[in-house]
């Protein structure tokens with residue numbers, strides 16, 4: 577029973593591939609390497625190609641006797657999606673349609689989908705439950721919501737069975753420092769704080785400190801990438817066991833502010849984080865954090881690595897890359 581991992585050379589994908597192989601599962605990775613890193617595969621079986629090539633997808637599924645797919649391959653920059661929306665509709669949404677077409681050609685009907693808490697936009701209430709209204713605030717988030725619906729309707733029309741996992745803020749690196757995030761490919765807070773702290777950039781910009789939060793800065797639910805990887809393995813088992821289609825929030829249920837991330841980073845690195853407070857970033861909600869109780873119930877999964885572990889692992893990873 578092989579698992580096809582699309583985008584397995586990416587940040588969360590590579591941690592998931594490592595988790596699956598560590599559990600003794602057979603994996604085949606399909607990645608275009610347009611934004612992935614071959615080194616992050618750690619020798620996993622790999623085919624370089626695009627999910628839009630449905631004939632290739634079908635061939636890989638047949639050759640490797642794939643039973644389940646974990647679908648990470650997508651563009652994920654909020655800012656880029658608002659500058660070049662067509663690129664996101666084509667790659668993220670049409671790419672998912674093409675992937676599913678290839679899967680069906682090979683009679684593969686189980687998919688775990690990498691969705692995002694961004695589909696909730698600015699939440700009306702907290703913590704966020706899976707039945708909260710979907711109100712994406714950017715094209716990237718909208719593509720994730722549409723991808724969920726494309727997969728849902730492939731379930732209705734062709735019996736595809738699925739789990740959609742809505743990540744909150746993925747962060748951190750592997751505890752042993754072997755895998756981590758490429759700060760040159762990210763606009764997310766944690767890698768940018770690390771970059772500033774390690775002198776690889778100017779001061780990190782704090783987007784507003786006048787929010788209605790305890791210290792005035794934005795609050796998010798940071799979830800360790802290794803906790804996310806474990807959830808994906810459990811989602812595959814959920815489908816293989818014949819359980820129902822489900823959409824699940826993957827978060828800790830705890831909100832952490834920008835300044836708390838900065839202070840924790842200073843403590844982990846033993847040095848100040850240069851920062852400057854600037855205006856709010858348009859579209860940013862003040863506070864976002866998950867109600868992860870459904871994931872606890874359905875997958876018997878809960879996060880185990882808290883903010884201090886996230887920051888310690890990220891600091892270790894980025895410091896070691898600076899020394900390379």
Ligand code: WQD
Pocket residue numbers: 652654691692693694743744745746763764765766768780781782783784793794795796834857860
């Ligand atoms: C976190 C907090 C910012 C950068 C986005 C996507 C979401 C997911 C994660 C893919 C906010 C503040 C940030 C900076 C800052 N991606 N910040 N200075 O916006 O919560 O979520 O990335 O799935 O889908 O929407 O993450 O890391 O950009 O911001 O002050 O240089 O840090 O205002 O409060 P976000 P983020």
